[in-house]
Amino acid sequence: MKSANLKDLMAFRPDIKLFDATIRDGGLVNNFGFTDEFIRDLYKTNVAAGVDYMEFGYKASKDMFDENEFGKWKFCKDEDIRSIVGDNDTDLKISVMADVGRCDYKKDIIKKADSPIDMIRVATYINTMPEALDIIEDAASKGYETTCNIMAISNAQESDVDVALEMLGKSSVDGIYIVDSYGSLYPEQIRRISEKYLGMAEKYNKQIGIHAHNNQQLAFANTIEALSLGVNMLDATLDCMGRGAGNCAMELLIGFLKNPKYRIYPVLRFIETHMRKLKEDGAKWGYDIPYMLTGQLNQHPRDAISFSEAGRTDYTEFYKLLLDKD
Amino acid sequence: MKSANLKDLMAFRPDIKLFDATIRDGGLVNNFGFTDEFIRDLYKTNVAAGVDYMEFGYKASKDMFDENEFGKWKFCKDEDIRSIVGDNDTDLKISVMADVGRCDYKKDIIKKADSPIDMIRVATYINTMPEALDIIEDAASKGYETTCNIMAISNAQESDVDVALEMLGKSSVDGIYIVDSYGSLYPEQIRRISEKYLGMAEKYNKQIGIHAHNNQQLAFANTIEALSLGVNMLDATLDCMGRGAGNCAMELLIGFLKNPKYRIYPVLRFIETHMRKLKEDGAKWGYDIPYMLTGQLNQHPRDAISFSEAGRTDYTEFYKLLLDKD
Numbered sequence: 109m110k111s112a113n114l115k116d117l118m119a120f121r122p123d124i125k126l127f128d129a130t131i132r133d134g135g136l137v138n139n140f141g142f143t144d145e146f147i148r149d150l151y152k153t154n155v156a157a158g159v160d161y162m163e164f165g166y167k168a169s170k171d172m173f174d175e176n177e178f179g180k181w182k183f184c185k186d187e188d189i190r191s192i193v194g195d196n197d198t199d200l201k202i203s204v205m206a207d208v209g210r211c212d213y214k215k216d217i218i219k220k221a222d223s224p225i226d227m228i229r230v231a232t233y234i235n236t237m238p239e240a241l242d243i244i245e246d247a248a249s250k251g252y253e254t255t256c257n258i259m260a261i262s263n264a265q266e267s268d269v270d271v272a273l274e275m276l277g278k279s280s281v282d283g284i285y286i287v288d289s290y291g292s293l294y295p296e297q298i299r300r301i302s303e304k305y306l307g308m309a310e311k312y313n314k315q316i317g318i319h320a321h322n323n324q325q326l327a328f329a330n331t332i333e334a335l336s337l338g339v340n341m342l343d344a345t346l347d348c349m350g351r352g353a354g355n356c357a358m359e360l361l362i363g364f365l366k367n368p369k370y371r372i373y374p375v376l377r378f379i380e381t382h383m384r385k386l387k388e389d390g391a392k393w394g395y396d397i398p399y400m401l402t403g404q405l406n407q408h409p410r411d412a413i414s415f416s417e418a419g420r421t422d423y424t425e426f427y428k429l430l431l432d433k434d
Numbered sequence: 435m436k437s438a439n440l441k442d443l444m445a446f447r448p449d450i451k452l453f454d455a456t457i458r459d460g461g462l463v464n465n466f467g468f469t470d471e472f473i474r475d476l477y478k479t480n481v482a483a484g485v486d487y488m489e490f491g492y493k494a495s496k497d498m499f500d501e502n503e504f505g506k507w508k509f510c511k512d513e514d515i516r517s518i519v520g521d522n523d524t525d526l527k528i529s530v531m532a533d534v535g536r537c538d539y540k541k542d543i544i545k546k547a548d549s550p551i552d553m554i555r556v557a558t559y560i561n562t563m564p565e566a567l568d569i570i571e572d573a574a575s576k577g578y579e580t581t582c583n584i585m586a587i588s589n590a591q592e593s594d595v596d597v598a599l600e601m602l603g604k605s606s607v608d609g610i611y612i613v614d615s616y617g618s619l620y621p622e623q624i625r626r627i628s629e630k631y632l633g634m635a636e637k638y639n640k641q642i643g644i645h646a647h648n649n650q651q652l653a654f655a656n657t658i659e660a661l662s663l664g665v666n667m668l669d670a671t672l673d674c675m676g677r678g679a680g681n682c683a684m685e686l687l688i689g690f691l692k693n694p695k696y697r698i699y700p701v702l703r704f705i706e707t708h709m710r711k712l713k714e715d716g717a718k719w720g721y722d723i724p725y726m727l728t729g730q731l732n733q734h735p736r737d738a739i740s741f742s743e744a745g746r747t748d749y750t751e752f753y754k755l756l757l758d759k760d
Binding site: 379 | 620650651653662705706710749
C-alpha cells in the first residue's frame with residue numbers, strides 16, 4: 109500500500125483533475141431550477157478557480173422526462189450550454205452525464221466536433237454494464253472523452269465489480285469512477301476499493317476518479333484518502349451542494365491541494381453570492397441525522413429525503429423504519 | 435505502520451473508551467446554560483448508550499470567573515454533580531476538565547474518596563507543561579485517574595511536543611490526548627502524530643486519546659484514523675455540539691464501532707428531544723465556511739466565531755482578514 113509521506117503533502121500532483129459537479133448533483137436538490145445568472149457565474153468561477161471540468165447536468169431523455177417539470181440542465185442541450193460558454197475558449201472542459209436507461213444517447217449526443225461538450229460521463233448500476241459500454245463506445249466514436257461511474261458499489265457483490273472493471277478495462281473508456289452513492293463507505297474501505305480500481309487502471313492504462321457523498325461526514329476524507337493512493341479525478345461541489353447530505357466540498361479540496369493553479373478566492377465569492385441565496389430560497393442539502401442513518405445502514409437516501417421534506421424530526425421512528433427494511 | 439484489515443473492521447476492540455464531551459465543549463457555545471433536565475437526561479442517555487466517561491464541564495476558578503455569568507458546569511462543584519448522579523451507581527465514569535492557569539485545583543479538587551468525580555482531564559498549552567504536571571500529580575495523589583490534553587499542537591514545534599511527551603511519560607498521568615484544537619489537521623498528519631504518541635505510550639505504559647474538531651469536516655475521519663492505529667480514548671459530542679465547527683459526533687462513532695455494548699438508539703432519542711431545541715433556542719455550532727477557513731489556515735476559531743455571531747457572510751473579506759494575520 110502506498111501512503112502519503114511528508115514530501116507528498118508539501119508538493120502537488122500535476123495529474124490531479126478537479127471536477128465541479130455542482131449543477132449535476134445539486135440539480136437533484138432543486139430539479140435543476142438554476143437561473144442563467146447562476147450558471148454563468150459558476151462557469152466564470154470554475155475558470156478563475158482553475159477547476160479542470162465542469163459538469164453541466166444530465167443528457168436526460170425528453171421522452172421520459174417532461175421539459176416543463178425540470179430546469180434545462182436536466183437535458184443539457186448543446187445550444188443551452190453554448191448560450192453560457194460560447195465557444196468555451198478556456199482551459200475548463202465541459203462534461204455532461206448520461207444515465208443508463210434514461211438517455212437517448214444515439215440521438216441526443218451529437219458529434220463532438222459540433223458540440224461544446226468535451227466529456228460524456230456514463231452513470232450505471234452494476235447490472236446495466238452492457239448498455240453503459242454501448243454509450244461509452246458510441247460517445248468515444250463520436251470523439252468524446254468518456255468515464256464510467258459505477259453507482260452503489262457498497263451494495264454490489266465484489267466479484268461483480270471485478271467483472272465490470274475487466275469489461276471497462278477492455279473498452280474505450282478513459283476513466284472509471286469509485287462512487288459512494290449512499291455515503292456508507294469508511295476510509296479503510298475506500299482504501300481497499302481504490303487499490304482494486306487502481307490495479308485495473310494500471311493494467312489497462314485508465315484513470316480512476318472518486319465521487320463521494322457526505323452522509324457520514326466522510327466525503328472529503330474519503331476523497332483525499334483515495335487521492336493519496338493515486339486516484340486523480342476528484343468530484344466536488346461548491347458548498348457541498350448535492351442530493352441529501354451533499355458531496356465533497358470544492359473549497360475543502362482546493363484548501364488541501366497545494367497546486368498553485370487552483371484558487372479558493374473565486375469559490376468563496378461564488379458561495380457568498382449565490383449559494384447562501386439558494387438555501388434562503390428553500391433548497392436543502394447537507395449532513396443531517398436522517399442521511400447519516402441511511403449512510404450507516406448502507407441504504408439509498410430516498411427515505412431520508414422524504415422524511416426531511418415532510419419536516420419530520422422523530423429520528424427514533426425513522427431509525428426503526430430503516431431497520432425494518434434491512 | 436499498522437493498518438486496519440477486514441478482520442479489524444468486522445470485530446471490535448474491547449480497549450476502546452468513549453468520552454462524551456457534550457457539556458464541556460458544548461458549554462463553550464452557550465456559556466454552560468444547560469437546564470438540569472438536559473443534564474439529567476444526558477447522563478441517563480450516556481448510561482443507556484454504554485458510553486464510558488461523561489465530562490460534566492470545567493473546574494474553573496471562581497476567583498477568575500463570575501458565577502453569575504456562566505452556568506454551573508463551568509465550575510462543576512461536587513454537590514452539583516451529585517445532584518444529577520447521586521452516588522453514580524452505574525458503569526459510567528465522570529470526568530471534569532482542569533484548565534491550566536484557570537483552575538484553583540489545590541482547593542477545588544477534593545479527595546476522590548469524597549467526590550463523585552472519577553477523572554481529572556488537564557488541558558494545557560505546550561508552554562505550561564510544568565503547571566499541567568503539578569495538577570496531574572496533585573489529582574493523582576488525591577486518587578483520580580488523569581489525562582493530559584495538550585492543545586494547539588498544530589502550532590507547536592514538534593521537538594517541543596517530544597519533550598512534553600517525555601515529561602508526561604515519566605509522570606503519574608494515565609492518558610495523553612491528541613488535540614486538534616483548530617480542526618486544521620488532515621488524516622495523514624493524524625497518522626504521524628498518532629504514531630509518535632503511541633510510541634511514547636508503549637514505552638511508558640500510557641493510553642492515548644483523541645479530541646478532534648470539525649472545521650474541515652474531518653473530526654470523525656481523524657478520530658477513526660487514530661483509532662485504527664491504536665488510539666483508544668475517543669472524545670465525541672452528541673450532534674457534534676462544540677465550539678465553532680463542533681466535534682466528532684457520538685452518533686457517527688457509535689455507528690462505526692461494532693462493540694455491542696454501545697447503543698445508538700438512546701443517542702438519537704436525546705438528539706430529537708434536546709439538541710434540536712437547543713438550536714431552535716439560538717445555540718449555534720457546526721461546519722460553516724468561516725470555521726473551515728480558520729481550520730485551513732491553522733488559526734484559532736475565535737475570529738470565525740465573532741464573524742458568525744455578527745451575522746456576517748462576506749466570506750471573501752473574512753478570508754483576506756485571516757491572510758493578513760498569518
